[in-house]
Amino acid sequence: MKETEKHAFRRCANEADRLGLVRCSSGNLSKQEGNGRMRISGTGVWLGRLRESDTAVVNLSDGSLVEGCTPSGEYRLHREVYCCRPDVSVILHFQSESATVLACLPEVADYNVTIEVPVYLGRIGYVPFLPPGSAELAEAVAGAMKSADVVQMKNHGQVVAGSSFDDVLQKAVFFEFACSVILKSNMKASPLKAEILEMLYEYKKKTRLMG
Numbered sequence: 001m002k003e004t005e006k007h008a009f010r011r012c013a014n015e016a017d018r019l020g021l022v023r024c025s026s027g028n029l030s031k032q033e034g035n036g037r038m039r040i041s042g043t044g045v046w047l048g049r050l051r052e053s054d055t056a057v058v059n060l061s062d063g064s065l066v067e068g069c070t071p072s073g074e075y076r077l078h079r080e081v082y083c084c085r086p087d088v089s090v091i092l093h094f095q096s097e098s099a100t101v102l103a104c105l106p107e108v109a110d111y112n113v114t115i116e117v118p119v120y121l122g123r124i125g126y127v128p129f130l131p132p133g134s135a136e137l138a139e140a141v142a143g144a145m146k147s148a149d150v151v152q153m154k155n156h157g158q159v160v161a162g163s164s165f166d167d168v169l170q171k172a173v174f175f176e177f178a179c180s181v182i183l184k185s186n187m188k189a190s191p192l193k194a195e196i197l198e199m200l201y202e203y204k205k206k207t208r209l210m211g
Contacts, residue, residue, distance in 0.1 A: 021172050038078060
């Protein structure tokens with residue numbers, strides 16, 4: 001990874017902390033390096049204080065360590081998502097406050113209360129509680145991410161995948177914003193109607209074609 005890319009990795013990790021997406025050592029960040037490897041933050045590392053020495057390079061084929069410190073305990077999750085989503089370049093596991101509150105409720109919320117959800121996020125995936133760091137959790141999240149870029153993990157937190165560091169940060173912030181609207185409305189916020197969602201999905205397709 002070039003020096004500018006390492007700097008971008010640190011910046012994204014630090015920004016995730018500044019934006020309130022992670023706390024202390026919660027959360028982890030990874031970047032697919034394009035040579036069958038990924039760089040991932042180390043276990044127990046505070047993303048807000050991440051240094052170059054706080055990352056590990058792992059083989060996607062078998063999860064073996066190439067260099068660096070001990071990788072995050074959720075390295076299996078990142079690896080499984082990259083293996084089933086070759087279009088994904090960056091993954092962030094975060095635990096923002098409002099989104100995590102909703103992840104702890106018995107019912108799955110309808111997150112389509114703001115236009116950012118259908119336009120920038122699309123469908124929100126969901127997986128039941130599974131042991132952190134387990135192969136079962138990694139497989140479940142990867143399965144959900146075949147059709148979603150954001151996944152809620154029951155009583156755990158969130159995972160977001162994207163094409164760049166800024167892409168995952170924006171998706172995470174927009175998701176937290178939608179969740180905060182739901183909570184601040186005492187769970188009474190009205191989801192967008194089906195016909196409006198279809199219109200926004202078409203808008204998303206058109207703007208992508210134009211851009």
